[in-house]
Amino acid sequence: MGSVAEFVDLRREVERLRAENARLARLLELRGQDTTAAPEQLSAPVEPPGLVTMASPAQDKLALFADRFRARADVYAVRWENARTGAAGWMPAVSGGWRKGMDRRGATYLPRTAEVVAAHLVGDVFMGLYPLMAGNTCHFVVADFDGPTAMLDALAYVKAARASAVPAALEISQSGRGAHVWVFFTGAVPAATGRAVGTVLLREAMVLRGSMDLRSYDRLFPHQDVLPEGGFGNLIAAPLQGRRARTD
Template sequence: MSDLQAELEDLKRENARLRKLLKLTDAEAGPARGTQTAWFDKAPGPVDARSSPQTKVEFYAALFGARRDVYAVRWENARTGKSGWMPAVEGGWRKDRPASDIRHLPLTPEVLAAHLTGDVHIGLYPMLPGDQTCWLAADFDGHAAMLDALAYLKAARAAGASAALEVSRSGIGAHVWIFFTGPVPAATARQLGTALVREAIAIRGRMDLRCYDRLFPSQDVLPGRGPGNLIAAPLQGKSRKLGTTLFL
């Protein structure tokens, strides 16, 4: 408990420092509000620490709505130090395996539960049938990632779009998430994200574009049969203990 309290105090101090740097008002720095509250009117309803594991997984699945027929898993090679992502498939990947023999594994409540407890780290594919998406995420990486992400967050809230800031898995990057109450065209979501990037540049006076990486979804439409680009799912069990994949 003492470790968790110390971590909480560290996060509070970091929040205060970043708020001061960006001159955020209480309203701009406050918890996300607006249309996102509609999520709590849907099943499974409000979720807190006392909710059952099943209810938490159901809420996570509803909030981070993504393709259910495929998901990605993170791999690491301890010998080479390399890591990456690949779609989860039946029987695992083999170099000599023909494409016709590959069967993607579905994103199930059991997979989400394993992610939240830390048994696996999954990636989500945001593009739904009809080139729609349930959320938009902006990715920032680099030495000024958090400041740029906070400027984007400020731009979103100034525009009336509720947004949430996540510390990425690396601990030096950030994701800013905007959740929609239902699927919207990916092109529309990306237009919103692009406009917010421009506004964030104006707020910062300058933005190190090397820190802004991309938007997820990364395409307006999927021209082929592939699932599109993936983003690392937040709130991964082991990463949370290290202070990453958490929302500030």
């Protein structure tokens, strides 16, 4: 059983989240619409590290992140930006970095380690995840929304997921004009099954939303049911990047 201090801290965090929910509702001009929170989801892992709070050791927080965002560990992507031209993009992380004229077939890809995850969370790197695993499986599926109605449609998607007791987490983009909804599975599932779940939830969200159409919905991650030969599949930016989280 946790201490009284831990209980008080959790109560404070609940109140903070409720205040933040009210603030977002005002920003999104949801007056007159149902913004009542859905029933609480029990998402704390029963296996180590167990319940993780702000006061938990760093290694427990890293373990929780790795447990939630399971993707390929043999390769990850990094985001690059050219300050002079304003160009930006993603590339697989390789030993020594990419060089002009470098042959991809001879590249040594770097694994996604706990140190890489830690660097992402503190903001030293911006990590991309490859969700499509060997054997054409995945541990999560993500619905991507963008455009003027992105937040309303994403909230409807979360509500549809929770109505079916499907764990889902809403991630707001740095610009505030888009959102990702992450749906997590307890273990590896065929990518085709995961994407089918994502598609069903989209249809349920359209029913809940009423006026929702496909204009804000962009795509699902992973994009494919089958890993392309010699490829990694599509990537998705990992959430909670330290520098971006501080500037949101």
